[in-house]
Amino acid sequence: QVQLVESGGGLVQPGGSLRLSCSASGVTLDYNAIGWFREARENEREGVYCIRIADGMTYYDESVKGRFAISYDNAKNTVYLQMNHLRPSDTAVYYCGATTRSSGHGCSPPWYGYWGQGTQVTVSS
Numbered sequence: 001q002v003q004l005v006e007s008g009g010g011l012v013q014p015g016g017s018l019r020l021s022c023s024a025s026g027v028t029l030d031y032n033a034i035g036w037f038r039e040a041r042e043n044e045r046e047g048v049y050c051i052r053i054a055d056g057m058t059y060y061d062e063s064v065k066g067r068f069a070i071s072y073d074n075a076k077n078t079v080y081l082q083m084n085h086l087r088p089s090d091t092a093v094y095y096c097g098a099t100t101r102s103s104g105h106g107c108s109p110p111w112y113g114y115w116g117q118g119t120q121v122t123v124s125s
Contacts, residue, residue, distance in 0.1 A: 047107030
């Protein structure tokens, strides 16, 4: 079993930046990909940015291209999401998710079985 704990959410003005962190812990860290997802009010959970640990392949939603970046620290078992040029439409609860699948998972929520508790990101003036 893997436990995921997110941090770094908050309130930021449009155009601002935030960095989210997600630390993984457990007896066996058997995930092969990890990433970030979000749920805006009344919307389904959607994939934002994910990374496959073995080769660093990344998957992202087109809405964050050029604004967000994902990174993974193997020594700390921690994944980061650097969010720049934030927009009000980025407002959501952001969740960290991980999967034991080694392929075919992309950044699609149904393929991810481990989840954190979520952290709120609000972009507003």
